[in-house]
Each structure stands twice: as structure tokens, then as C-alpha cells.
Amino acid sequence: MAGIVKLAWVFLKIGLIFFGGGYVLIPLLHRIMVDQFHWLTLKEFLDGLALSQLTPGPLAMLATFTGYKAGGLAGALVATVFIFLPCTVLMLAISNRYEKFRNIDLIKNTLDGILPAIVGLVAAAAYSLGKTSLFTARDFVLLVAGFLILQFTRVSPMFVILGAGAVGLVFHF
Amino acid sequence: MLARYGGSCYKFPMKQQVRVSLWEIFKAFFFIGATGFGGGMAIVSLTERYCVHEKKWIGLDEFMHGLAFGQILGPFSLNTSTFVGCYLRGGVGGITAAVGFILPSFCLISLLSWLYFRFHEVPELQSALRGTNPVIIGLILVAAAGMTKAKVKGAGGWSMALIAFAAAAFFKISALTILVLAGLWSLIKAYYLREHA
Numbered sequence: 001m002a003g004i005v006k007l008a009w010v011f012l013k014i015g016l017i018f019f020g021g022g023y024v025l026i027p028l029l030h031r032i033m034v035d036q037f038h039w040l041t042l043k044e045f046l047d048g049l050a051l052s053q054l055t056p057g058p059l060a061m062l063a064t065f066t067g068y069k070a071g072g073l074a075g076a077l078v079a080t081v082f083i084f085l086p087c088t089v090l091m092l093a094i095s096n097r098y099e100k101f102r103n104i105d106l107i108k109n110t111l112d113g114i115l116p117a118i119v120g121l122v123a124a125a126a127y128s129l130g131k132t133s134l135f136t137a138r139d140f141v142l143l144v145a146g147f148l149i150l151q152f153t154r155v156s157p158m159f160v161i162l163g164a165g166a167v168g169l170v171f172h173f
Numbered sequence: 174m175l176a177r178y179g180g181s182c183y184k185f186p187m188k189q190q191v192r193v194s195l196w197e198i199f200k201a202f203f204f205i206g207a208t209g210f211g212g213g214m215a216i217v218s219l220t221e222r223y224c225v226h227e228k229k230w231i232g233l234d235e236f237m238h239g240l241a242f243g244q245i246l247g248p249f250s251l252n253t254s255t256f257v258g259c260y261l262r263g264g265v266g267g268i269t270a271a272v273g274f275i276l277p278s279f280c281l282i283s284l285l286s287w288l289y290f291r292f293h294e295v296p297e298l299q300s301a302l303r304g305t306n307p308v309i310i311g312l313i314l315v316a317a318a319g320m321t322k323a324k325v326k327g328a329g330g331w332s333m334a335l336i337a338f339a340a341a342a343f344f345k346i347s348a349l350t351i352l353v354l355a356g357l358w359s360l361i362k363a364y365y366l367r368e369h370a
Contacts, residue, residue: 018246018247019245019246019349021322022188022366028253030234033213039264043202045195047289047295048286050288050295051282051285051289051295052285052304054254054285054296054302055207055210055278055281055282055293056206056207056208056209056210056216056278056281057216057250057274057275057277057279057281058209058212058213058247058248058250058251058277058278059212059248059281060215060247060248060251060276061271061275061279061282064278064279064282064283064291065282065285065287065289068282068283068286068292069286073283073287074284075258076187076279076283076286077279079188079278080275083247083363084247084248084251084271084275086246086247087245087246087247087248087251087252088192088203088247088251088252088255088267088268088271090245090246090247091242091247091252091255091256091267091370092243092255092257092259092264092267092268093245094245094256095239095242095255095256095259095260096259096263096264098235098239098242098256099260100192100223100236102238105363105367106363106364106367108362109357109362109363109366109367110360110363111234111238111241111357112234112359113355113356113358113359113360113362113363114241114333114355114356114359115234115237115320115324115325115330115338116324116331116333116334116337116355117328117331117334117336117351117352117355118237118240118241118320118324118333118337118352119317119320119324119325119331119335119337120333120334120335120338120339120340120341120351121214121309121338121341121348122214122217122218122313122316122317122320122329123313123314123321123334123338123342124337124338124340124341124342125212125213125214125215125313125341126214126313126314126317126343127338128341128342129211129212129214129215129306129309129310129313130208130310133268133303133307133310134306134307135312139299139303139306139307140307141199141275142304142307142308142311143308143310143311145308145311146307146308146309146310146311146312147311147314147315148311148313149311149362150222150312151294151315151318152314154227157208157219157222157312158204159209160308160311160312161210161308161309161312163308164304164307165301165302165305166301166306167304167305168300168301168302168303168305169300169301169304172354
């Protein structure tokens with residue numbers, strides 16, 4: 001029981017200082033899980049990282065893996081809930097006031113003014129992912145095919161993604 | 174243009190549309206959470222496609238504002254889900270979306286963790302991922318192209334988009350920093366317009 005409370009407290013603290021998305025989290029979790037509390041060996045940490053990249057959802061699901069090692073299924077649940085608690089509370093607070101603040105002209109103009117910057121960030125994510133995963137001609141063929149299908153048809157992205165995964169498995173390239 | 178409420182002075186814009194049930198919100202985000210391979214922006218592109226274009230639950234402006242707020246603390250894919258849920262049905266809707274979104278990965282990771290700590294092996298799925306990644310880039314590009322067409326206008330807009338792109342892609346500046354700087358810039362501009370209009 002004490003272990004679970006400690007787990008909750010540690011992950012709550014991580015959730016509170018978790019600024020800037022998943023890739024900031026990796027060194028932070030590594031320090032806490034491997035060096036400080038010895039909940040994971042380095043190999044387990046790296047394998048856990050690989051697992052959370054294999055699965056859908058945010059990279060922060062690494063918390064579930066770590067929690068599982070430290071305290072079984074209950075540990076996984078506690079780690080997941082507490083790491084996401086701070087950001088969810090913050091988001092709820094912002095979203096609840098959003099409608100009201102948006103009626104203030106200055107805020108509305110500011111928010112609308114940053115829309116192009118957000119577009120730039122979305123495009124940058126595509127670029128960064130491309131840099132690490134587009135190597136062969138076949139990768140580019142899949143990219144173009146995926147883009148065309150998703151841009152011009154209403155086919156669910158799920159089928160396109162799963163289909164591409166099957167292509168990857170079958171052809172082993 | 175898609176369903177938008179931006180700019181209208183309704184006090185409660187969400188009352189203008191059909192009330193989306195909590196179950197509907199849960200289902201949508203469960204689905205997004207289960208298919209959201211490829212990291213934050215891939216998930217957001219999926220959410221945008223589903224909630225903005227297919228279901229027309231939220232306008233593109235509002236969605237992008239949610240994405241911007243989501244950069245503050247924690248994973249922005251989860252935060253954007255919370256924002257959309259909250260936009261549709263208040264706090265309960267936000268929590269429903271967040272839980273629905275996390276649940277599939279939670280179950281999957283728990284199962285894989287159990288297998289891993291039992292057998293100490295990571296499943297050989299790397300080659301499947303080699304196939305999905307290009308398609309996921311395609312998915313993000315579709316979202317980026319749609320947003321560009323709708324929201325990047327004029328020399329000012331294009332400069333901001335290109336600077337933000339370069340700052341994030343080539344100089345690895347954090348999204349939060351970029352958005353705060355863009356926000357300051359457009360606040361000054363909005364202030365100036367108000368004073369001199």
C-alpha cells in the first residue's frame with residue numbers, strides 16, 4: 001500500500017513538471033526510474049520505450065509500463081492516472097474559460113493570430129517524422145499513396161494505417 | 174467552410190448544435206486512442222479529421238486553439254482530446270474524452286508489460302512500423318495542407334507559418350516557446366490595430 005502511495009506521489013510530481021511533450025519526458029523518466037528509484041534496469045527502460053513507441057497513444061504511456069513493473073496492474077493504473085492528472089486538470093480549467101475569454105476581442109485576435117504558427121508546427125512534425133522514417137523509394141510510394149487516399153477519399157485512416165502495417169510486415173523492407 | 178461558431182456572439186455557442194452524447198464522445202476518443210500510432214501530431218491529425226471534418230463537432234479555429242493550449246503541460250494529444258470533450262460537454266465531457274483516449278493504450282501497454290516482464294521480449298513489430306510511418310506522415314500532411322489552405326493567408330501569415338516550421342523542424346525550438354512568441358507578436362499586433370483602427 002505504501003508503495004502505491006509513493007508511486008502515485010512520484011508520478012504526480014512528474015506530471016506537474018512535464019512541460020513540452022513526450023521527448024522531454026524520456027530523460028526525466030530515465031533519471032527517476034533507473035537512477036533514483038531503481039524500479040527499472042536500463043535495458044528494461046529502453047525496451048519499455050520501444051514498447052510505447054510500438055503502441056498507439058502518447059509516448060507518456062511509458063508511465064504505464066514503469067508503474068506495472070513497480071506495482072503490478074494497480075501500479076500501472078496509479079502511475080497512468082497520476083501522471084496525467086495535472087495536465088488534465090489544467091486543460092479542463094482552460095477549456096472551461098475558453099468560450100468566455102474568446103469573446104474578448106484582444107484575446108480572440110491573439111489566438112487567431114497564432115493559427116499560422118500552429119500550421120507550421122504540424123508541418124514540422126511531418127518533417128521530423130519523415131527524416132527518421134523515409135529512406136527507400138517504397139517509403140515514398142507509401143507516403144504518396146497514403147496522402148492521396150486520405151486527401152481524396154473518405155476511407156478511414158485506421159484501414160490505411162493497418163493496411164500499411166500489413167504491407168510492412170509482408171514485404172519486410 | 175466547415176461548421177464554425179467563431180466570431181459569433183452567442184453566449185453559449187455549444188448550445189447551437191446537437192448535443193453530443195457522452196457515449197458518442199467516449200467512442201470517438203477510444204477509437205482515436207486505439208489507432209493513434211506515430212506520436213502526438215499523428216494523433217492530433219486523426220482527431221482533426223474525425224472531430225472537425227467528419228463529425229463537425231468543433232470548428233477548425235477552436236480545434237487549433239485547443240492544440241495550442243495543449244502544448245503547455247503534458248502530452249498535447251491527450252490535452253487536445255480533453256479540450257474537444259470539454260468544448261462539447263463541459264468538464265464531464267473532457268474527462269470522458271481523456272479516459273476514452275487513454276484506455277486503449279493503457280490496456281495494450283498493460284498486456285504487453287505483463288508479457289514483457291514474464292518473457293522479457295519485445296514483439297517484433299518494427300517492420301510493420303516501417304510500413305505505417307510513411308502513411309502516418311501522409312495523414313499529418315493532409316491535416317497540414319487543409320489547415321494551410323484555411324488559415325494561412327497573406328505575407329504575414331506565410332512568414333509566421335514558415336518561421337514556426339523552421340524553428341521547430343531545423344532548430345528544435347519547443348512548440349510552447351514558438352507559440353508564446355507568436356502569441357506575443359499577434360497580441361502586439363491586435364493591440365496596435367485596436368488603438369489605431
